[in-house]
Amino acid sequence: MSIELITVVALGLVFLIATVLPVHMGALAFVAAFVVGTAFVGEDTDDIVGGFPGDLFVILVGVTFLFAIAKGNGTVDRLVQLAVRAVGGRIALIPWVMFGVTAVLTAAGAVVPAAVAIIAPIGMGFALRYRINPMLMGLLIINGASAGGFSPISIFGSIVNGVVGRNGLPSNPGLLFVSSFMFNLVLSVVVFFLFGGRELLRRSAENTALGGGGRIAVAAEPATSVALGGGAVGHSRAATATGGNRGGGGRGGDTDAGATDGEPEHLPLERDHILTVLGLLFLAVGALAFGLDVGFTALTVAVVLSLISPTSAKAAVGQVAWPTVLLICGIVTFVALMERVGTIDWLGNMVSQIGAPLFAAILICLIGAVVSAFASTTGILGALIPLAVPFLLGGEIGPIGLIIALSISSSVVDSSPFSTSGALVVANSPTEQTDRVFRGLMIWGFSMCVVAPLLSWLIFVVPGWG
Template sequence: MSVQIITIIVLAVVFLVATVLPVHMGALAFVAAFMVGAFVLGEGKDDIVAGFPGDLFVILVGVTYLFAMAKANGTVDWLVQAAVRLVRGKIALIPWMMFLVTALLTAVGAVVPAAVAIIAPVAMGFALRYRINPMLMGLLVINGASAGGFSPISIFGSIVNGVVTRNNLPGDPGMLFLSSFAFNLALSAVVFLLFGGRDLLRRNADPVTENQPQDGTDGTGSTDGTGGAGGTAVIAPAATTAVTLNKERLLTLTGLLVLAGGALFFGLDVGFTAITVAVVLSLVSPKGAKDAIGQIAWPTVLLICGIVTYVSLMERVGTIDFLGGKVATIGIPLLAGLLICLIGAAVSAFASTTGILGALIPLAVPFLLTGDIAAVALVIALSVSSSVVDSSPFSTSGALVVANSRETERDYVFRGLMRWGFSMIVIAPLLTWLIFLAPNWS
């Protein structure tokens, strides 16, 4: 058996084991890099760690550090409350406001599951209070996270753009972000129409009381899923403590704007800029930064660094060129592109989207270098296909929505998200293929 085949089998085992057992995929990837490097290739420690992505490490630590400070000092809560105030009693706008707030959080650096974890309880509480279908609210939160997730300063965007740069591929961070946002926005419009949005357009703010049935039924908790309500197991309070824009939160908002402007218009490194802003904020307000270091997304850091380190080993032994050659032998570039997107969507529905993005783009590099398909188009198609399936209840985002649904409706939400998420495994790659690959954009 060739070394290339061995590395592919080991990578598949890493994804399989991490999916069915409670073992961290990033830690498994590091172990795989060590075992294959030391015992199959005879490499030393320096060779094995040569593929460690120092640039991505700084980015992941920097943006999650800054976001943790924004959460701790109440800036995130202020943004959520400000967004809700903009609704002004228009029930139909509440799901869209949750979409935009979640997109904003991921766009400025929040890890997708973290953003969903913050907004889902709030959103599902509003769903319960205003009799909004929980599928509508949950999917718009998840889609919002994916929509903002590919901004140039976001986690997903940083990973994809970093992988593209390191492999000397043509990239377009702005187009990646706009394409992902537009796709998720359109997908959310479909969700709005399918799950009771038209009914919301005819209603004003009429929150239910604690003694009223809240599921659109006779109070038994059953629902047909066509336009009922949903939410958390606890009634959303009529009013929450208002968060004011104090000096600390104003400085945090300014810092986020500096990070975005520096990265977008002045080419500043996202990771180092984010750490600089976070350190400045910690100097100005040490109390608010006290626990931020512990809130850095270390599991995500471990995940992507482990996967990229192992993929770098695969590159060194020629596995990437080997797979690229196999894809090229298909003879039909558009079919090969579709297959790559289908693989990304299918695996991502069960495994980590972050890990998939770090692994599949390098595997497609040899195929992209042939020039038969525009690299930017395939990267966008693969990124979108691999992220919209996060609505699966087996992904972290989908599971968070299920967990924050009202107990009597969790089964309905779980089954609904499973049907929707699994349908996206096929629909998303086909749509992205038709939009980005079939026209053969240059």
């Protein structure tokens, strides 16, 4: 067996084991890099560690550290309250508020499952209280997370743009973000009318609240703990993904959902909240307008906020998305090994020999969608884009269009209940509707495995973008 095939088999085993067993994919990838590198390639540990993505490490730590501070000092909760209060009694807008807030969180640097974990208990609580279809609420939350997930300062966006930049491919971070956002926005419009949105437009909160006098209650603190390590989270493990509290967010008045029967206390933004918002704006403007490094700028803002308010930032380091950091750094380190031994060129040449570039492009998107429906989207993005590099360098397919299509195909399927985001929605659904939501998300998620690659291929690849 050639060394190229050995590395491909090893990568496949990493994804397979992490999908069926509760073993962290990133740790598996590091072990695979060590075993394959030393036993089959003859490298030493210095060579293996040389493939560690230091730039991505700083970005992942910086943005998730900053977001942890924003969550810990109450900025996120206060912004959610303000957003929900702004819709007044128009309950048809509540799912869109959840879409918008989740998109803002991921665009600002929150890991997608973490953002869903924060908003899902709130949104599913509203869904029960105001008789909103839980599929509608859950899908808009997940789509919102994907919509913001590819901003230039987000986790997904940083991964894709970093991989593209290291491989010398043309990139357009702004177009990637706008394309992903618009795709998820249009998809959410379809979801809205498919799952009861038209009926919501005819109702008002005053005559639909369940025992709450028509007042919209704002969730304060979801009792959710995200498990990012295993890749897929199935039906039986959905409750585990939220700290064992199955359906806690879906019972209107439960403490876990944070919803109350009375009107929430509308408090003004305090000093720490204002400073945190200004810090996030500084990060966005600095990175987008002045080209400042996203990771170091985020760390700088986080450190300044920590100095100004040490108490509120004390626990933030422990809330950094370390599982995600381990995941993507492990995958990229193994992919770097594959690049050194020539596997990437070998696979790229195989794809190029298919003879039909457009068919090869949609095949790559389909692979990304199907695998991501069961495994980690961050891992897929870190692995599949490098595998497509030789194919893209051939010039027969626009690289920017294929990268956008692959990114959309791999992220939209997060609605599958076997992915972390989908499992979080299932776990926070009302107990009596859990099975229905699971089945609905399974049908929808698997349909997206075909629909998303096909649509994104038609929109971005066939016209030859980039």
